[in-house]
Amino acid sequence: MRTILSFFLFAVLTSCSSVSKNHYVIETEVGDITFEVYQDKAPITVGNFIKYVDQAEFDGAYFYRVVRLDNQPVNPVKIEVIQGDFTGKEHYFPVIAHETTLETGLTHKNGTISMGRFDVGTTAAEFFICINDQPELNYGGKRNPDGQGFAAFGQVIDGMDVVLKIQAGETDSQILKKKIEIKRIYAIK
Template identity: 55%
Template structure:
């Protein structure tokens, strides 16, 4: 479920990707668990999106959980980012378990702005948990993502709006 009323920019960007068919060929490609998380505090997520370095859209303005009221609880969908204002729906993640450190004021990001949550998985969390358990990962130079990038990303077969 996507919440465009609460997070109009983030949800709107995600729905734009859906409507334009931009997730055709996208995949879940990163798994973060307590045994391979190289950041603090430790989180649990799977990350997916386009398998390209350059997103086809411009970044959206950051919508913090303080603004939207959407917390990073089990199954929350959120935009991945480095710096505030760099996120697009080209990269998103799904939380496994409650992840308050990813909310506004949380310590996962030094800037304490958290991530832009915009939706929630309402059916299929067993698939999310199965993807997170995959341990076949690439050798990766970036020490932050070491042991997290899947050797065989899980392709997204279809993304569509449900009326």
């Protein structure tokens, strides 16, 4: 009986510790968004994101861009995301290699967190959260002409109501008229 109890306690403790180190909170002025990251599937992307979190670089950043079906009139491939980054600060970590969804097996579905980029190999700190499934952001998708897609690395597990609240904000084109402050991003301990 003692061995079974010891095994059970070990299993509970190890499962709890592995969960906590992979869960993060984006604390915003309109509510919190809790998400998990997939270090085993997207180690480069997650490692980069965590570096910025550990250095408190996202403290005082903003969700500044909202892409809805109604505010992208010239793009034939429509998407729905909210995008965050710091403003007025330089990204001081080197850009990272692009981990495609083909490599990671992750896809852009409702609540997926992914890194923004221009060209492949330009990913720094901008990230976005998908609203609804966004297959055109995956490898082979047509949102970017290069077909490489974006680097998905996490999933919202609580707070999609906050994401939708941010998405509903008033915009000038795709830029929020009132940016939503990211007070901080932190790991759940």
